[in-house]
Amino acid sequence: MxxxxxxxxxxxxxxxxxxxxxxxxxxxxxxxxxxxxxxxxxxxxxxxxxxxxxxxxxxxxxxxxxxxxxxxxxxxxxxxxxxxxxxxxxxxxxxxxxxxxxxxxxxxxxxxxxxxxxxxxxxxxxxxxxxxxxxxxxxxxxxxxxxxxxDINPGAQIGDSFFIDHATGVVIGETAVIKNNVKIYQGVTLGALYVAKNLEKTKRHPTIEDNVTIYANATILGGQTVIGENSVIGGNSWLTSSVPANSTVFHTPEIKIKTSRRVS
Incomplete structure (x- = not known):
């Protein structure tokens, strides 16, 4: 050619x-x-x-x-x-x-x-x-x-006094609602349960009420998911349903440490 x-x-x-x-x-x-x-x-x-x-x-x-x-x-x-x-x-x-x-x-x-x-x-x-x-x-x-x-979609609704600590890896979807005095750490995702084009006009991302803290690498999904006010979401948590106000959510992985006897 x-x-x-x-x-x-x-x-x-x-x-x-x-x-x-x-x-x-x-x-x-x-x-x-x-x-x-x-x-x-x-x-x-x-x-x-x-x-x-x-x-x-x-x-x-x-x-x-x-x-x-x-x-x-x-x-x-x-x-x-x-x-x-x-x-x-x-x-x-x-x-x-x-x-x-x-x-x-x-x-x-x-x-x-x-x-x-x-x-x-x-x-x-x-x-x-x-x-x-x-x-x-x-x-x-x-x-x-x-x-x-x-990654914050410009369509998200975010209230006053918002704090993202360390920042890297945070994702906030288009229909997320974040109210006042919310603090989130690196790696947090406020996302959708699944992606389909016919959901374009629906609320796909969660609502975070006042005074919530979300620690590193937590994932919160779904348009009907509401994190109640004054709650703390621990690191690495995975949530697809609502959490009442004044709750503490935490993920407890099993960690095993094996120590070998030192051989001289």
Whole structure:
């Protein structure tokens, strides 16, 4: 097959008319500038909001595929929610700083904690979710996922003062509901019992009530599963049914240690 034939075959198999990878890079640049605008004390807010609006217009041109959706109106509505999002993120940072004895300052939380960064990008992406503009919030949280190892779907509903400790390997599904003052550790999964396309509009992921702590590598599955308030879920637990309030759930593996007599 000659070169012209190869090129023609490749073009014939490019079947997705909206698949423009520069959307991904532009979304990452937009996310970086948005994060800096909210947190970096030296970043000029007014100037950056103008830059962000320009960048957002570029994202609209690349990702607003439904011409009936007024995507340009989303920005003005979104900007008005930024003070509230920032207030929530400050509560998250304060929760981390007050709970983690390893944190030396709250500035360290903002700059060095992957759990906080993942929560921040989730909250910023969630503001776009459900606005007829689905690709950009998904790309934002995937950007954070790639950097932190934390996979939070932008559709999840997360309350105030959320703390992810150590972060890596956490998965939070699209229809998960997490209420206030919840703390989770690395490797926790809030997932679905099984995956099927016809479940797209149903609640597939669990609800976590107030003041729950979920330790490392616990897996909680199912849209009807509710973890009651003030409960503690131990590490490596596997749950597919609800837990009453004020419960402690723990997994007890059998560990055997065999010690051989030392031979000199």
């Amino acid at each position: 000659d070169t012209s034939s190869i090129i023609q075959k490749i073009k014939e198999n490019k079947k997705q008319p909206n698949l423009r990878y520069r959307l991904k890079k532009k979304t990452e640049a937009f996310t970086d500038l948005l994060f800096l605008t909210l947190f970096d004390i030296e970043t000029p807010v007014a100037e950056n909001l103008e830059k962000l609006e320009v960048q957002f217009d570029e994202l609209v041109s690349l990702a607003c595929w439904d011409v009936k959706k007024p995507c340009k109106q989303i920005w003005q509505n979104y900007v008005s929610t930024l003070p509230q999002i920032l207030e929530k993120l400050n509560l998250d940072a304060e929760a981390i700083a007050s709970c983690d004895p390893a944190s030396l300052s709250i500035e360290e939380v903002y700059m060095a904690y992957p759990g906080f960064y993942a929560i921040a990008i989730y909250r910023l992406a969630h503001g776009f979710y459900g606005k007829g503009f689905p690709m950009v919030p998904r790309l934002m949280t995937e950007y954070a996922h790639r950097q932190t190892g934390v």
